[in-house]
Each structure stands twice: as C-alpha cells, then as structure tokens.
Amino acid sequence: MVNNKLWIGSHVSFNKSEQLVASVNEAISYGANTFMFYTGAPQNTVRAEIDDFKTIDAMKLMKENGIDISKVIVHAPYIINLANRKNLDFGISFLKQELERCDQLGIRFLVLHPGSHVGLGIEEGLSSIIDGLNEVLKSYHGNTKILLETMAGKGSEMGSNFLELKQIINGVTYSNRLGVCLDTCHLNDAGYDLSDFDQVLEEFNQMIGCDKIGCIHINDSKNERGSHKDRHENIGFGTIGFENLMKIIYHPTLENIPKILETPYINGNYPPYKQEIEMIRNQKFDKNLLEKIISFYS
Numbered sequence: 001m002v003n004n005k006l007w008i009g010s011h012v013s014f015n016k017s018e019q020l021v022a023s024v025n026e027a028i029s030y031g032a033n034t035f036m037f038y039t040g041a042p043q044n045t046v047r048a049e050i051d052d053f054k055t056i057d058a059m060k061l062m063k064e065n066g067i068d069i070s071k072v073i074v075h076a077p078y079i080i081n082l083a084n085r086k087n088l089d090f091g092i093s094f095l096k097q098e099l100e101r102c103d104q105l106g107i108r109f110l111v112l113h114p115g116s117h118v119g120l121g122i123e124e125g126l127s128s129i130i131d132g133l134n135e136v137l138k139s140y141h142g143n144t145k146i147l148l149e150t151m152a153g154k155g156s157e158m159g160s161n162f163l164e165l166k167q168i169i170n171g172v173t174y175s176n177r178l179g180v181c182l183d184t185c186h187l188n189d190a191g192y193d194l195s196d197f198d199q200v201l202e203e204f205n206q207m208i209g210c211d212k213i214g215c216i217h218i219n220d221s222k223n224e225r226g227s228h229k230d231r232h233e234n235i236g237f238g239t240i241g242f243e244n245l246m247k248i249i250y251h252p253t254l255e256n257i258p259k260i261l262e263t264p265y266i267n268g269n270y271p272p273y274k275q276e277i278e279m280i281r282n283q284k285f286d287k288n289l290l291e292k293i294i295s296f297y298s
Helices: 021-028 052-064 085-105 120-140 162-171 184-190 195-209 242-249 275-281 290-298
Strands: 008-011 034-035 071-077 109-112 144-148 178-184 213-218 259-261
Touching: 008 021, 008 275, 034 259, 034 275, 052 085, 071 085, 071 162, 085 109, 085 120, 109 178, 109 213, 120 144, 120 162, 144 213, 144 259, 162 178, 162 195, 178 184, 184 195, 184 213, 213 242, 259 275, 275 290
Parallel strands: 008 034, 008 259, 034 071, 071 109, 109 144, 144 178, 178 213, 213 259
Antiparallel strands: none
C-alpha cells in the first residue's frame, strides 16, 4: 500500500501528443505518487500549445491513482539564465511564459536554476537574478511559486550556498512567491556534509527557513563532497550513500515535501525509477539493484 506521507517520484516525459497524460502514466508505471517534468525541451524554446482536454484527462488519472497535483513539479528549461544580464530580457520573457504554462496545467511549483554569471562576477550575477525575478513577479499574478534550486557550484553557477540563496530571496520584492528546491547531489558537491543532515537543515533554517522548502531532488553523487562537479549517481551507489539519503527522505521536517529522483538511466537506456522507488519505500539497500533493472527491461 502506498504511504501517502512519502511523496516520491521521478523526472518523467511530457510529449506533444499526450502531454500531461503521458507524464502521469509514466509516473504510475514507476509506482510514484508525484513526478516532475519539463513542459518542453529544456534546451530550446519550442513549446506545444497546452491541450486543456488532455490536462483534464490527466487530472482524472491522477485522482484515481493517488497523485496529488499540488505535489507535482515542473522544471524550468536550462536556457533561462537570469544571472547573465546580457541575456536577461530573454530569460524574463521565457520564464513568464513557463509560469503561465504551469498555471494552465494546474502546477504549483516551478524549479529554476538561479543561473551562471559567466565571468561577470558573483555580485553582478546576484544583482541580475534579483532584477530578473522582480521583473517577472511584479507582473505575474498566478498561483505558481518559483523554487530556486541549490546548485553544485560548477563553473560560475550561482546558488551553491545558502547565503547566495538568502541574498536573492531577500532582494526580491515578492519573496513570498519564492521557495527553494534542495538537491542532494548538488548539496554534496557544493560542500555540505549530508552525513550530518540535521546540521545542514539547521543552517538552512537559520538562514532561509525550512518553510521555504518546496521540493527535494533525491540523487546520490559520483563525486566527493566539495568537488563542484554535479554528476548524479543512482541511489546508494554514490558517495552520499543509502543510509544518509534515507535520513533525508524520511526526515520528519520534510514529511510533506515532494521528493524527486533524477538519477541516471542504467547503461544509458533503462530508467531506474520503479526499482529505486521500491527500494526507498522498503528502506533497505539492494546491492544488486542495477542488475535487476537491466534484467527487468531486457
């Protein structure tokens, strides 16, 4: 029986023909009760018009299968970079469109990478993000909240520490429309010690407030803590480890927060999410998981 206190799912597809119906069906096939998707390709601006009839069908399907639409997440495309003032107008315009699409789909949370300053410097990057979010939110009156994702600090990425996220949130006039998406791989690669997650969460609460957490990306990491590389690993097979991830997933402070897997496909072909979700629900590490996934899809 599904434990509805554990909102667990993964990234799923959203295609032009079936749209949200395809996303829901994929999530159901994994035994998930939430999911995350892009409303179009993350690398370009091509977007199919939202089909409201498909959305209605998807809502019915979600209700029948215990998926709460308020726990479903959309991820903003990578091409939005509010930290680079040279492309700020484009980022503002496209982010507004994504928020409107979320509203049309009934989605409450949009995860956004804060952006990369691409050599312009941290202060300029922070200033550009704040200006961009202020411009977006002053004219947006929908119900979708933007969740700033914690980043690994690769290259000139912004948001790899809680202080930068705090500065962004404090600088935005409509900060009540902002939240945070924690990413476990990114936190590890940024230098946070997830073996002492209570301390990490306490630091976050002191600086930003746990009430701002709207989503958690659950990923193991291929890298040592503080590497700033951002390479996701399957649950329990990386440097964070299964037990540490279980403590995060089942932390009482985060009970009602949706947890989303972004772990890599096995051999580049096989989605691991059904088996990983089962393992997480059982709370017991299966060292033969990867072989079982290959066997399942072969």
